Amino acid sequence: GENVEQHPSTLSVQEGDSAVIKCTYSDSASNYFPWYKQELGKRPQLIIDIRSNVGEKKDQRIAVTLNKTAKHFSLHITETQPEDSAVYFCAASIEANAGNMLTFGGGTRLMVKP
Amino acid sequence: GAGVSQSPSNKVTEKGKDVELRCDPISGHTALYWYRQSLGQGLEFLIYFQGNSAPDKSGLPSDRFSAERTGGSVSTLTIQRTQQEDSAVYLCASSRQGAQGGLAKNIQYFGAGTRLSVL
Helix, strand or coil: CCCEEEECCCCHHHECCEEEEEECCCCCCCCCCEEEEEECCCCCEEEEEEEEECCEEEEEEEEEEEEECCCCCEECCCCHHHHHHHEEEEEECCCCCCCCEEEECCCCCEECCC | CCCEEECCCCEECCCCCEEEEEEEECCCEEEEEEEEECCCCEEEEEEECCCCCCCCCCCCCCCEEEEEEHCCCCCEECCCCCHHHHHHHEEEEECCCCCHHHHHHHEECCCCCCCEEEC
């Protein structure tokens, strides 16, 4: 089955700096890679996703890159703000009409210091 | 519209008791997933339902865990003879799926979870 590794487990940055979180996956059949943000005591919420037919996707201060050959993908947050502080999870899945479960990385606790 | 709803939000039980956790998916979503999140850990897949197909139970950690989905909507996760290691937040998610729906069909929307504490 799929295995997703996520690094670092904790990340502390100064407000305004960039943050990068990296994930690797094992199953070359995986083709859908979402990122979820979970604030303390709240539900995980999708912030961005990427499919294997593209190498990069950007949404304002957030971008995700995917290297299918190396089987790794990364989340980039620019101009970090204190409200970006949360736990971020990457995940991998095989998209299908019937759906499929997500395999999650272990999470990265991001702390943005004002 | 309403998001994924889970109840109870918190459940404290004694070791050895059975518990039932409920999930109401987003209306019209045909796929429903259960995950478990232990303290400070990632999300662990438990079970997945899609329409009328047999559920994917490959993530259930033991035969004390079971789940059902009635009428293709509400789901109940049951843990029998609870153990202390079952203490975790149990999260439910749903997605639209199906042949129609475009790229958004696979997005999983999560409920707020049920925090289970086994004493």
